[in-house]
Amino acid sequence: xxxxKREERGILTPTEKKKEAPDGLWFKTPSGxxxxxxxxxxxxxxxPDEDFHVRIGSRxxxxxxxxxxxxTELNEDMVSGDPLxxxxxxTYPTRIEAxxxxxxxxxxxxxxxxxxxxxxxxVACMDFDFIGGSMGSVVGEKIAKLIDHCxxxxxxxxxxxxxxxxxxxxxGLSLMQMAKTSAKLALLDRAGIPFISLLTDPTTGxxxxxxxxxxxxxxxxxxALIGFAGPRVIRETIGKDLPKGFQSAEFVLDHGxxxxxxxxxxxxxRLTTLLKMLAAGN
Amino acid sequence: MQLDFEKPIAELEVKLAEMKKLANESxxxxxxxxxxxxxxxxxxxxxxxxxxxxxxxxxxxxxxxxPYTLDYIYNITSDFVELHGDRTVKDDKAMVGGFGNIDGKxxxxxxxxxxxxxxxxxxRNFGMANPEGYRKAxxxxxxxxxxxxxxxxxxDTPGAFPGLEAEERGQGExxxxxxxxxxxxxxxxxxxIIGEGASGGALGIGVGDKVLMLENTWYSVISPESCSSIxxxxxxxxxxAAEALRLTSSDMKELQIVDDVIPEPLGGAHQDSIWMSDQxxxxxxxxxxxxxxxxxxxxxxxxxxxxxxxxxxxx
Numbered sequence: 001x002x003x004x005k006r007e008e009r010g011i012l013t014p015t016e017k018k019k020e021a022p023d024g025l026w027f028k029t030p031s032g033x034x035x036x037x038x039x040x041x042x043x044x045x046x047x048p049d050e051d052f053h054v055r056i057g058s059r060x061x062x063x064x065x066x067x068x069x070x071x072t073e074l075n076e077d078m079v080s081g082d083p084l085x086x087x088x089x090x091t092y093p094t095r096i097e098a099x100x101x102x103x104x105x106x107x108x109x110x111x112x113x114x115x116x117x118x119x120x121x122x123v124a125c126m127d128f129d130f131i132g133g134s135m136g137s138v139v140g141e142k143i144a145k146l147i148d149h150c151x152x153x154x155x156x157x158x159x160x161x162x163x164x165x166x167x168x169x170x171x172g173l174s175l176m177q178m179a180k181t182s183a184k185l186a187l188l189d190r191a192g193i194p195f196i197s198l199l200t201d202p203t204t205g206x207x208x209x210x211x212x213x214x215x216x217x218x219x220x221x222x223x224a225l226i227g228f229a230g231p232r233v234i235r236e237t238i239g240k241d242l243p244k245g246f247q248s249a250e251f252v253l254d255h256g257x258x259x260x261x262x263x264x265x266x267x268x269x270r271l272t273t274l275l276k277m278l279a280a281g282n
Numbered sequence: 283m284q285l286d287f288e289k290p291i292a293e294l295e296v297k298l299a300e301m302k303k304l305a306n307e308s309x310x311x312x313x314x315x316x317x318x319x320x321x322x323x324x325x326x327x328x329x330x331x332x333x334x335x336x337x338x339x340x341x342x343x344x345x346x347x348x349p350y351t352l353d354y355i356y357n358i359t360s361d362f363v364e365l366h367g368d369r370t371v372k373d374d375k376a377m378v379g380g381f382g383n384i385d386g387k388x389x390x391x392x393x394x395x396x397x398x399x400x401x402x403x404x405x406r407n408f409g410m411a412n413p414e415g416y417r418k419a420x421x422x423x424x425x426x427x428x429x430x431x432x433x434x435x436x437x438d439t440p441g442a443f444p445g446l447e448a449e450e451r452g453q454g455e456x457x458x459x460x461x462x463x464x465x466x467x468x469x470x471x472x473x474x475i476i477g478e479g480a481s482g483g484a485l486g487i488g489v490g491d492k493v494l495m496l497e498n499t500w501y502s503v504i505s506p507e508s509c510s511s512i513x514x515x516x517x518x519x520x521x522x523a524a525e526a527l528r529l530t531s532s533d534m535k536e537l538q539i540v541d542d543v544i545p546e547p548l549g550g551a552h553q554d555s556i557w558m559s560d561q562x563x564x565x566x567x568x569x570x571x572x573x574x575x576x577x578x579x580x581x582x583x584x585x586x587x588x589x590x591x592x593x594x595x596x597x
Contacts, residue, residue: 083537083594084528088513137593144590166481166503168513171527172539175503176592178482179489182461183586190466206503208454209442209482214462228454228482229444237444247449257452 027054044264053221053264055201057103058110058125061160065123065268071114075145079106080138084171092169095131103129107138108163111146113155117272119279122150125160126207134167135207140177143211147184156194156275161212164230165205178210185214194278196271199226199249199258217259217274220249227252283346287330287338288549294323327548334498336524336533340506342498343477347552349559350409351378351393351436354476357559358566359383359391365422371451374415376407376443377487379422381431385567390426392419392487393436396477409478410443413456416486420460423467432470432570435487440505442483457486464489465589466582470573472566474544475499475531476551491585492569493539495531496558497546501539502529539592 027040029047040047044064045054063069079096086092100106108130113122124143126133143159150157166174188195197215199208201224208228212218220226227234227247235242245251252258262270284292298319305312334342342348355362359382366373379392394411397403411419419435426433442453464471464487471490479488479501495501504512509527510519528534531543544565547554573581 079596081594081596084526086526088509088519088523088526137595140593141595168504168509168527170594171502171504171529172534172537173593175481175485175501176539176589178458178485179461179465179589180592182458183465183489183589186462186465187586189462206482209457209486210461211458213452213455213458227449228442228457229449233444234446234449238446240446242446246446255450255452257455 044267046264051222051263053201053223055128055162057127057129058105058160061125062110062112062114062123064264065116065121065158065271066112066114067116067118071112071123073110073112074149075111075142077106078138078142080136080170082169083137083173084169086169086171088169095169099130103127105130107142108133108135108167109139109142111142113146113149113153116268116275119272119275120153120155121158121271121275122146122155123158123160126162128162128164128202131167131169133161133163133207134165134174135163135177136167136170136174137177139167140174140180143181144184147181147188150193151187151191154191154193156196156278157188158196158198158271159211159215160198160200161203161207162200163203163205163207163212165207175206178206181211182214185211194275196274198262198267199252200224202226204228204230213257215259218257219260219262220252220258221264222249222261224249226258285338285341285345287334291323291326291330291549294319294326298323331548331550335521336500336528336530337506337521339498339530340478340500340520340524342550343500345550345552346398348477349551349555350398351395351438351476353555354436354559354562355382355391355393357556358563359389362391365425366418368414368417368421370417371414374407374412374418375405376409376411376439377415377419379419384563387567387570388429388431389566389570390422390431390433391436392422392433393476394439394483394487396438407443409439410441411439411483411486412443412445412448413451413453416442416453416456416460419487420456420463423464423471427468430469432472432573433467433490434566435471435473435490437473437475437479437484437488437501438477439480439483440478441480442486454482457482460486461489465586468578468582470570470581471585472569472573474562474565475501475540476562478505480505489585489589491573491581491588492541494542494544494565494569495534495540496544496551496562497531498550499531500524500529501531501534502527537594 111124196217199220362382364380378395382391394409396409397406473490473493475495506520506524509523534540551558
């Protein structure tokens with residue numbers, strides 16, 4: 001005999017009266033384990049049991065990389081115009097507003113500089129929550145300006161990519177951001193300033209075909225999707241299913257386009273080691 | 283083959299031919315009727331081709347009779363030595379290139395190549411290059427730099443090939459490298475969009491001191507069809523997508539993405555490919571002469587500055 005007897009059948013609590021834990025306190029890992037968000041944060045947003053790298057944004061990356069989370073941001077207030085008055089099912093300004101609301105940011109990249117283990121360091125980090133991390137004029141311009149800063153101050157650069165590619169709503173102007181950022185990186189080459197490109201999940205399209213693949217060191221997080229064409233487009237083109245692991249960071253490493261894959265928990269240490277080696281006098 | 287908006291003109295032209303034939307056979311004086319019809323054809327042509335929608339220009343850019351890269355190269359050079367291979371994987375037939383002689387001057391000429399019939403189209407992979415195509419192009423550009431010869435690129439592609447092997451061999455890396463390397467090439471670089479300029483696949487040979495577009499071509503981050511399928515979730519909105527993308531030569535000039543537009547004959551480049559080739563040739567010679575007057579470092583910095591100034595942010 002049961003200890004309790006259900007007297008009324010079914011769940012009668014209306015949805016609005018449901019009692020739930022506040023959002024963002026607990027995290028369900030891929031294997032189904034529930035862990036506290038604090039535990040996740042202390043582990044660089046990598047789940048402890050399966051080493052799964054949770055998608056994070058610029059706020060979290062800056063926290064992981066910069067000493068005492070101190071940094072200076074450049075062009076924080078730069079926002080997209082609507083040069084083409086682009087409209088599909090929605091207008092571009094509507095999409096920008098939605099992106100701002102969703103991400104709490106002004107566009108899909110933040111560009112900052114500060115100290116990493118007491119070394120000068122500049123970082124551009126993309127945010128996927130802003131229109132899929134797409135690259136339009138603001139992304140290109142902010143990265144170009146950060147490269148100018150690196151040229152002036154001889155500061156090493158890290159770009160953390162996380163993007164669906166060039167932003168369609170700025171059409172030709174977005175496309176040119178590929179040329180613009182790549183041309184600026186050519187100047188970094190000439191000046192002998194290190195550029196590290198960290199590719200995170202996902203990095204595709206025009207971002208892969210420009211700065212993300214142009215690092216002196218191309219590195220990636222485990223399991224990240226990295227490619228030029230998206231998997232769906234390739235599947236449709238060749239009319240076949242794609243092999244398992246196709247376009248994963250491991251696949252891209254295996255084909256010779258990455259220097260190494262880095263566990264996020266070791267990112268700061270490893271980058272510091274690398275930069276110190278480059279800076280050492282011989 | 284005729285496009286929809288070419289048909290009414292073609293019909294009148296058939297009529298005109300019939301009328302002339304009839305006049306020849308019957309000795310009837312139809313000269314005034316012929317003149318009338320000719321005038322009608324001319325005004326219909328002007329009306330049609332001066333009022334093309336953006337989508338119609340996209341269609342013209344893909345016209346099967348349109349001259350392709352090798353057509354222009356053979357028309358404007360007295361000698362052309364085609365060079366093959368990327369020295370790593372293979373020879374990509376969607377990307378052609380070699381040294382050519384134009385009015386006694388040697389140029390490196392490179393471009394995507396489309397095919398004219400089914401067999402050729404397959405061989406040329408519809409003008410969609412693989413990574414080895416971009417690497418072949420870069421190899422030839424570096425060679426041009428070594429021998430101090432100006433570079434001309436002809437852009438005509440529906441995009442870089444989105445295939446399995448293309449990904450394995452680093453399509454993204456190949457294009458990215460070209461963008462960076464082209465920015466600092468020591469010789470003058472002129473890029474001409476002669477047909478389709480689709481996305482990174484076009485830009486991969488498109489970083490130059492001068493970027494020019496033929497009148498009835500397009501250049502954008504995505505094709506109208508793909509844009510329609512992604513943003514409207516249907517292939518049916520290509521006309522609207524073409525409008526939204528503002529991808530025509532006059533749009534691109536207005537947005538300061540290209541430096542100039544090269545006019546085409548009425549009805550499109552395929553109506554008079556010899557005239558079109560002559561125009562291209564004289565533009566190449568004029569622009570090269572102007573670029574060669576600049577000091578090398580100055581030219582490189584101007585090129586980088588030009589691309590650095592592209593983009594519009596809210597003020």
